[in-house]
Amino acid sequence: MKKAETTRLSILHKAFKLIYTKGYQTTSIDEIIATTQVTKGAFYYHFKTKDEMGLAIINEILKPSLTESFIDPLYTIENPLDAIYTLMENLLMKTEFLKVEYGCPTSNFTQEMTPWNVDFGRALKEITKLWIQSMTSLIEKGKENAFVRKDVNAKHVTVFVISGYWGIRNFGKLENTKKAYLPYLNQLKTYLHTLQ
Amino acid sequence: MKKAETTRLSILHKAFKLIYTKGYQTTSIDEIIATTQVTKGAFYYHFKTKDEMGLAIINEILKPSLTESFIDPLYTIENPLDAIYTLMENLLMKTEFLKVEYGCPTSNFTQEMTPWNVDFGRALKEITKLWIQSMTSLIEKGKENAFVRKDVNAKHVTVFVISGYWGIRNFGKLENTKKAYLPYLNQLKTYLHTLQ
DNA sequence: CTAAAAACATACTACTTAGTATGTTTTTAA
DNA sequence: TTAAAAACATACTAAGTAGTATGTTTTTAG
Structure with missing residues (x-):
């Protein structure tokens, strides 16, 4: 349970940066996972929505x-x-x-x-x-x-x-x-x- | 060219209210024309985008x-x-x-x-x-x-x-x-x- | 009154979106 | 070592989005 936490935090940090620069609504999940190099499955494993x-x-x-x-x-x-x-x-x-x-x-x-x-x-x-x-x-x-x-x-x-x-x-x-x-x-x- | 101006302003006013309360991104054109009782054709006649x-x-x-x-x-x-x-x-x-x-x-x-x-x-x-x-x-x-x-x-x-x-x-x-x-x-x- | 332009109406398209279904791989604990 | 759970991957769906194509109605000018 160490790598997983890294993935989670990586998503949060990248998402934060995107949202800070572009806004929440205009930042799509597809965009987040693209810049995080993580797949949709991983994203929705860590976050329900x-x-x-x-x-x-x-x-x-x-x-x-x-x-x-x-x-x-x-x-x-x-x-x-x-x-x-x-x-x-x-x-x-x-x-x-x-x-x-x-x-x-x-x-x-x-x-x-x-x-x-x-x-x-x-x-x-x-x-x-x-x-x-x-x-x-x-x-x-x-x-x-x-x-x-x-x-x-x-x-x-x-x-x-x-x-x-x-x-x-x-x-x-x-x-x-x-x-x-x-x-x-x-x-x-x-x-x-x-x-x- | 009087009724048309009324329509245009009606769209602007309703859209403004929606955007003021919900934000620009979260206000869709479908929503605007629904509350304005105007069709898509009318909307895009008055505004290109x-x-x-x-x-x-x-x-x-x-x-x-x-x-x-x-x-x-x-x-x-x-x-x-x-x-x-x-x-x-x-x-x-x-x-x-x-x-x-x-x-x-x-x-x-x-x-x-x-x-x-x-x-x-x-x-x-x-x-x-x-x-x-x-x-x-x-x-x-x-x-x-x-x-x-x-x-x-x-x-x-x-x-x-x-x-x-x-x-x-x-x-x-x-x-x-x-x-x-x-x-x-x-x-x-x-x-x-x-x-x- | 009438033709042409302005003003609007309807049905559709192409694309993006959040979220899901169903897998496979990796890690963990015994 | 191995089975089970955790962690991730891929392909898809359903709903929404801005915008368009193609009409019909209404207004306006002569």
């Missing part, structure tokens, strides 16, 4: 990468406002597997799936909640440590920042250059500054 | 509604910062044809189409530009009239605000309640306050 694979992508690909790239970095800088800004700057300008022309995977998924698949919505809501909670509690701690003003609503700030992030990711798709991110980063900095 | 219809939706439905609901209201309030906040509050909480579970049409289109259709991207970029330019020049005027600090970068503020709007619209899809919009509106208000 395409949607089951989609859910697996959220839980087994998106979720871990969210933890690694979106949450853990928050704890490497003492000042939470600095941590948030640095995170966003890294995500937008430096993180390599995120491309300006393809936007944010979680945001893309949310946009495309939510209207017609409740399970996808639930799974996406859950992983988004993780990000929100991390950032919120970080700000709360910042209030205790005098990095953040006491009257700041941590949850509100978090949602505001993340909304901007999702929005500017979509914006980037239109402009097709990372320069499009700069206005957001610039204003994010001044905004965060007003919270201390 | 599905994508031509999609472009027509952007230019003939989205664009006018953007002007009417997203731009014109900006000029009804003297203080540009108040105008922007009021616009966003109205769009998010009151505008009836925008539903929390379906997000923002322009943002949806951008998200779904950009990766695989250049023409859609161009058209969407163009109408988005209209919104940005309006809001930017409004803020510039606000600087002259002492409503806005002189050192504020109008374009940056505009992009920051609109990004937040797009993002919170996507956020609403996960939460499925307009309450999800409140953190954005709340922080938008305090953010705009710091610009005066």
